[in-house]
Amino acid sequence: MKDLERRFFHCDALRIETRAKDGKERPVIRGHAAVFNQLSEDLGGFREQIAPGAFADAIKLDDVRALWNHNADYVLGRNLSGTLVLAEDARGLAIEIDPPDTQWARDLLISMERGDVNQMSFGFSLRPNGQDWAKDDAGQVIRTLKRVRLFDVSPVTYPAYPQTDVAVRELRSWEGQGSTAAQAEQHAAALRHIQHLRMQLDLSA
Structure with missing residues (x-):
């Protein structure tokens, strides 16, 4: 999927609990x-921020x-089946996963309990008007994700560095729009200057 992006977070609070079922x-x-x-x-x-x-x-x-590790062969849960619950809270995107009783899932739970796996990643693309670009007081460009399509959430062993091809393309587009706007303003300012000079010449004639 060409517009798919992934981001990861260190989740110190990622934990395993038990529930009667x-x-x-x-x-x-x-x-x-x-x-x-x-x-x-x-x-x-x-x-970037969310x-x-x-x-x-x-x-x-x-x-x-x-x-598990963004691998579609290892499905831990799905929201439509009720084995994955998603919710926004004050901190961010909260998840609850009811994993299957399979050997690979049990192995993952053991690794998580040991603290060997404590990072999460999510795959997404933008919805219409789903981002803002701006510069902060230090002149650094900040992308704010406002509305996203969500494809998956995933505990990961080695989180891949964020795939930025899509975001960089969006950044270049935003910079281009800014450049075009700046050029248009420069052109308008030059025209105003020429008109001012002409008025001065008319008055002195």
Whole structure:
């Protein structure tokens, strides 16, 4: 998917709890897949943050999977089946996963309990008008994600560095619009200057 982007977060609060189901204690994965208002590292000429409400449409509309290492062969849960629950809270995108009782899922839970896996990543693309670009007081470019389509959330062993091809393309487009606007203003200023000179010449004639 050409517009797919991925971001990851260190989730110190990613944890395993137990819940009674069908008369048995079942493990449940809880934590956050994304955090609001937290600036990322430099992603190639810009930094990024997620605005509260960015996932509101996705929670209501999107078919989202919980995957292990973004691998579609290892499905931990799905919101449409009720085995993945998504919600926005004050911190960010909260997740609750009811993993399957399979050997690979049990292995993952053991790794998480040991603290070997404590990072989450999510795959997304932008909805219409889903981002803002601006410069902060230091002149650094900041991208704010406002409305996203959500494809998956995923505990990961080695989070890949954020895929920025799509974002960099959006950045270049934004910079181009700014450049075009600046050029237009310069051109208008030059015309005003010429008109002013002509008026001065007319008055002195």
